[in-house]
Amino acid sequence: MNDWQRKSPLDWETYVNKMVKVAAIEKHEYEGWVLTVDPVSASIVLATFLENEEVSISVVLGHAVQEVEILKEGDDEMKQRLSCIFAPEESKAYSPEELEKRKNNLKTWLETNHIPVTEQGESGRTLCVAGVLTIDPPYGPEECSSSNEIILSRVQGLIQGYLEKQE
Amino acid sequence: MLVPVGVLRLPRGPEGSSRGFNPASPRFQALLGGQMTAQAVRANLRQRYLRGLGAARGRPTRFYLRAGVQVDAVFGAADVDAVAFQVDALRTPLGVQAAALLRYTDVLAYTFLLE
Numbered sequence: 001m002n003d004w005q006r007k008s009p010l011d012w013e014t015y016v017n018k019m020v021k022v023a024a025i026e027k028h029e030y031e032g033w034v035l036t037v038d039p040v041s042a043s044i045v046l047a048t049f050l051e052n053e054e055v056s057i058s059v060v061l062g063h064a065v066q067e068v069e070i071l072k073e074g075d076d077e078m079k080q081r082l083s084c085i086f087a088p089e090e091s092k093a094y095s096p097e098e099l100e101k102r103k104n105n106l107k108t109w110l111e112t113n114h115i116p117v118t119e120q121g122e123s124g125r126t127l128c129v130a131g132v133l134t135i136d137p138p139y140g141p142e143e144c145s146s147s148n149e150i151i152l153s154r155v156q157g158l159i160q161g162y163l164e165k166q167e
Numbered sequence: 168m169l170v171p172v173g174v175l176r177l178p179r180g181p182e183g184s185s186r187g188f189n190p191a192s193p194r195f196q197a198l199l200g201g202q203m204t205a206q207a208v209r210a211n212l213r214q215r216y217l218r219g220l221g222a223a224r225g226r227p228t229r230f231y232l233r234a235g236v237q238v239d240a241v242f243g244a245a246d247v248d249a250v251a252f253q254v255d256a257l258r259t260p261l262g263v264q265a266a267a268l269l270r271y272t273d274v275l276a277y278t279f280l281l282e
Contacts, residue, residue, distance in 0.1 A: 008205060009205055009208045009209040009212055010204075010205055010208055012212060013208050013211075013212065016212070024275055024276060025275065026233065026234075026235070026275065028231065028275060028276060030276060035215060035219065036212050036215035036216050036219065037212055037216075038212065038213065038216040038249075039209045039212050039213050039216075040213065040247075040248075040249050041249035041271065043216070043249075045215075045216060045219050050280075053282070054280055054281065054282055055280070055281040055282075056278060056279075056280055056281075057219065057222070057223070057278065057279055057280075057281055058276060058277070058278040059219070059276060059277055059278070060275070060276045061271060061274055061275060061276060063271070063272065064275040064276065085222075085281065086215065086218035086219050086221070086222050087218070
C-alpha cells in the first residue's frame with residue numbers, strides 16, 4: 001500500500017473536480033480533470049477534453065500512483081460538465097410541475113398498495129420506500145437505489161408495471 | 168436474595184437502523200457521527216467510479232501494463248475486490264484472444280474514448 005492508497009475518502013475528495021498531474025510508476029504521467037477516486041482501489045479517474053467534442057477517460061490504478069499534483073481548480077461550469085459525463089441518459093426532460101405530479105401519482109399509487117413511502121431530501125424530491133429504497137426524479141425503475149437486491153428488483157418491477165399501465 | 172448481575176457494555180454505539188435509536192441524537196453523533204460523513208463521501212466517490220465502469224463497458228480500451236507493454240482490448244468488466252479486469256478481443260502478439268482476464272496488479276492504467 002502506497003501513500004496515495006492510505007489516504008482517507010475525505011482526502012481523495014479534495015482532488016475531485018481539479019486538474020491534476022499524476023506521476024505513476026515506470027515514469028508514466030497522466031494529466032486531466034479528476035472525476036473520482038475509487039475508494040476500493042484508490043484508482044484515479046481522469047477526463048481530458050479533446051477538440052472534437054470527445055472525452056478521453058484515463059484511469060490510473062491506485063497501486064501505480066506515486067504523486068498527484070494539483071494544477072488547477074475547476075470552476076462551477078467545469079464541475080457541472082464533469083458531473084454529467086457519466087450521468088445516465090435522460091431521454092425526456094420534465095418540468096418541475098411534471099416531476100411533482102409524477103412523484104405524487106407514484107406516491108399515491110404505492111400507498112394504495114399498502115407500501116410505506118415517505119418524502120426525503122431537500123424539497124422532498126426523493127421518495128423513500130420502506131426506509132430502504134430511494135427513488136429520485138423522474139421516478140422510473142432506473143432511478144431506484146437500494147442496498148437490498150431483492151427489494152430493488154421487486155419495486156422496479158412494480159414501478160415498471162405501473163408506468164406501463166399509465167401509457 | 169438479589170444477585171448483582173454484571174452490566175454488558177457493548178463496544179459499538181447504537182446503529183441508526185435499530186428501533187428506538189436516532190442517528191441524529193447527540194450520543195450517536197459523538198460515537199459514530201464522523202464515520203457517517205466519511206462513509207457518505209466514500210459512497211459518493213464509489214458511485215461515480217461505478218458509473219464510469221458502466222460507461223467503459225464495450226468500448227475499445229488501451230491497457231498500459233508493466234515494462235512498457237500496451238495492449239488494446241474491448242472493456243468488459245471489473246470485479247468488486249479490484250483483483251482483475253475482464254476484457255474481450257484482447258490483441259496480443261500471439262493473436263486476438265476472444266476473452267481474457269487482466270490482473271489489477273499487472274495494469275498501471277487504461278484509457279478509452281467517450282463521445
